[in-house]
Amino acid sequence: MKSCSECKETMKEFITKTPEGIEYHYHKCTKCGEEMVDRTQLHQVAEKYRVLRNYHVKLSQWGLSLGMRFPKEIADRYKLKDNKEVIIIPEEKGLRIIPA
DSSP, rough: OOEOOOOOOOOEEEEEEEOOEEEEEEEEEETTEEEOOHHHHHHHHHHHHHHOOOOOOOEEETEEEEEEEOOOHHHHHHEEEEEEEEEEEETTTEEEEOOO
């Protein structure tokens, strides 16, 4: 059993996933709520991020707008369907696209 570095109480192990679906384990203190991921686990998650598939798509002119086609794998994963809306959020280094 791991002990909390803050209050020395017992920590319980949990399993969760990143938004991209990468599973990882962490420990949470049963008293103060402090959470901890060990360094090996962090390196494993970082390595999985490095090998995540990047998708390159071409933009197409649709009237005065630009359109983008999503690869089938992405459409299936995020349950995107014909005529379904998405939310586009401009960010400093790119765009975030979220299913509505």
